[in-house]
Amino acid sequence: MKKFLSMVMAAAMVVSLVPATAFAAAGDFKATAKVVDAKNFAVDEIESGDSVDGSELQLTLTTADTLKGKDSLKFTLNFDNVVDFKGSELDKNAIYVKDGSDNVTPKFDINVEKTDDTEFEVTVAEKDSNVDAYARGQVIGIPLDNVCIDKVSKGKTATVSVDSDDATVTNGDDLVFASVESKGIKASVKDTVDVATEEVAEIKELKIEPAVGDTLGAVAKNGTDIRLKLNSGFEFVKSDLTLSTDKGTPVPDVAWDDDEVTFENIGDGITGAEWFKIDGLKVEATSAKSGSTATIKVYVDGNDTVSVEVAKVVDYTVSMSVDEDEDVPVIYSGVDVNNTGITDDSDHDALEVTIKESFAGAWNNSKDFTLSLPEGVYVADEISTSTDGDFKLTTSGKTTEQWFQDAYDEGDYIDLTFKRRTWEETNPNDTNKDDPAEISFTLKLVADPNFEGDVVLKLTGDAVEEQEVTIAKFVKPYVVEAQQNDMQIDYRNTEIPTSVVIKEAEAGLWDKNTEFKLELDKIDFDDEGTIKVDEKSGLEIKDNEIKEKDGVLYFTVDSRSDDEPAVVTLSGMQLYMDRSLPAGAYDLDVWSPTMLADKFDDGDVADNATKGYLAQAILKPASEKENKVIADINDDFYSETAKAGFVNIVTA
Missing domain, CATH: 2.60.40 (Immunoglobulin-like)
Known part of the structure; x- marks a missing residue:
């Protein structure tokens, strides 16, 4: 025992003789580097030696404890593909330190020293060595103004790298703050829409914007055209369009020609804007079959053509679904809807179920359809429903809740059998065209004391495809x-x-x-x-x-x-x-x-x-x-x- 204690004491004495710095990590602080507001330029927009003002290098401190007692942080910036700074330095007065939204720059002395043609050493030091000024989450911001790019051919980038003997810098290599690209445009829609063969669908906001530059004028000149062309099997339906930009409402001439729409002789109302949006554009699947995709190609003189998918062709269908992002509710079996006898606070509501047709007229009302629950699961005396589109019942004054009650009666309180002709078919041939019918409902459920497992709701009928969704799960108390x-x-x-x-x-x-x-x-x-x-x-x-x-x-x-x-x-x-x-x-x-x-x-x-x-x-x-x-x-x-x-x- 004495021998063991002697060894421990000797080890302690050795440790006490080693300088504390010998145990310090290679980097006393950690930071993450990034560039914000990086600039993109078209080839003909910039020349060698031009300034690329506006971007900023930011270092975010990701540690705090290791900074206690540290009175200065030093790091090196190396620039690539920039013109020699010719003896000038980064503006140290523009460099700042922020702690969240608070400017804490006054707590520090900031210095910049040029160590090579394109290399700078930046030091951020505490003014008061007795106060720990550094904190986790602080941002050191370095505006990259008056930095001039060198080579400006297509694909060239100007970058900055961050290194430090004091720190571990994450993502510090070759951060792009300026890039040179060929002229180009981008096209997008909010979402693709479904359309049936020989039916019409409205596109959800087609947006056109420049791939480089701040405005469409960087890629399109006044007096040019913007042309939209559909692929084979689809045609445009002439309609009233709503046109907009971030500058207001442009008024170009619009020409229609089956599978093409042209915005002619565009002017400042479009070229001076950051984006151009087109709403109300309608597409008909004239001959395209189920599974086909409608694609719009966008042509602008002097730019590569871009394509965007806008619609998918689907069959006439009736679908049943639940929100896949919602958790399946867990309910106890063998208890009433008030959970009498147990302390659980479940409301016995299953997931909301939606039944809808893909297009007006798809939901045939000439045949019964049935919703089936597993044996031992029953619908309680509360149900909530909502409808969308042009869903209507044939019986005047009857609510959709009563429609479900009748269906449960017809199904002998085992299934819900919805009798034919009790709901109206939507009319795809009406001048205004009905919206597809849709009904959503939430069932309140109870279960046999011996039932446990998933509640799978099944949709069957001669006029619908058989489908299943899981709407709840029962467990035994x-x-x-x-x-x-x-x-x-x-x-x-x-x-x-x-x-x-x-x-x-x-x-x-x-x-x-x-x-x-x-x-x-x-x-x-x-x-x-x-x-x-x-x-x-x-x-x-x-x-x-x-x-x-x-x-x-x-x-x-x-x-x-x-x-x-x-x-x-x-x-x-x-x-x-x-x-x-x-x-x-x-x-x-x-x-x-x-x-x-x-x-x-x-x-x-x-x-x-x-x-x-x-x-x-x-x-x-x-x-x-x-x-x-x-x-x-x-x-x-x-x-x-x-x-x-x-x-x-x-x-x-």
Whole structure:
């Protein structure tokens, strides 16, 4: 032990004798370099020796702690493809330091020293060495004014590189602050649009701007034309156009010729502007087939031709979609829309679904169509809808919400069947042409206690293509673990040899006073057995016991879990096994009448007609004044079976 301490002390003494600078990093600060407002010039716009004022080199400090006690920062600027500065220097008075929006230059002394024909050393030093003036996020700005470019042929660039013995500089090599390019234009649209064969679509804002220079005058002279030409299979439809620039509204002459539009003899209203926008331009797919793309070529004298895709040809279709950027909502199954019995605050709303036609007339109303939900998922009594385009119902005064209610009734409360002729077809041949029909809706959902997984909504019908979208996901608020028990009839007090375990889905989910029940098919429980809760969860059971009524076991949550999800174990349960019971398997049901909002439960838990959360929640038909009774719809509307064949009676 003494030997070890001696080694440690010796090492400490060696370290104490080494100068602190020996442990300093090669660079005491870090910075990121960039050029802002870099300049582009056309070949005929600039000559060798011309100044390229207006751009700026910026260094942003990306560290702070390593700057404490540092009184100066020094870095070197190397310029390439610039004319010799001929003894002049960068203007040190133009260099600044900013901390966010605050100018902190007065805290520093700034000096510039020319060390070679195109090389400068810049020093930024603290005025008060007792005050830490440097801070992370500070920007050192160096305006690159009065810098003259040398070679000005096409493709040449003027660059600056930043280096420092004090610093690690990210992105410090060959930063372009001026470039020389050939004349050219750029063309773009806000978005491509869909069009069907022999249909017309309006282009979303065609924009033309110079590839180099500040205005279109850098690439186009007064008196020249701007010509737009469509590819084969498409033609322009003569229409009123809205023309604009950043300087106002130009008024060139416009000539139309099937697949061409020409803006003739343009003047200062366009050449003096930074951009030229064309709105209201319409394109017809005269012979182009599905999958084809409409492309506009833009011609301006003296410039290379540029092309831009403006439209895609699609079939007449009806599509169903959801917003792919939205998260799929997670809902608990086996509970009502108010989440009775659990603490979750979900509103049970699925993702909004949109059904729309690609073009007016595509949605054929001569055939029914159906929206199908997975077995065990049901639509509750609230639904929200909105329409766009020229979507209309054929029944005057009926709302789209009522249309959905009728469809659920037609689908026997399993599917939504929308009967033919209940909505109007849009008319593509109308003079004004209807807008494509579109309807969006949000379903409020509940699910069978045993349902879990994705809710996939399916669209089917003779007049539509089959499609699917995922609109929600259900998870169980509890999971039951149980094993099959092979047992012989023993009349009274027949003990089940295995336990039943009920696990909470997440901590704190089961609310206080939430009740759980256990029931066997055709067999009564004879004795309650014991109940045990894990120690970690903090959940408590009322009276800390299982109770029995009419052959059914039940227990009630008295205090919610906190740190961990609860694990409840029921053991030693006994059965009353009538000797007339035939051999075979008998299922175990486990459910929470609280979660099911079973307001009509009168103790006869086998009566499916009274298990009422779906009866209270189900989407009602427009013709009904009162809720449908579950038994009127389906005698086995939902199942609480937790373990099929839990008891398997075998012969001696």
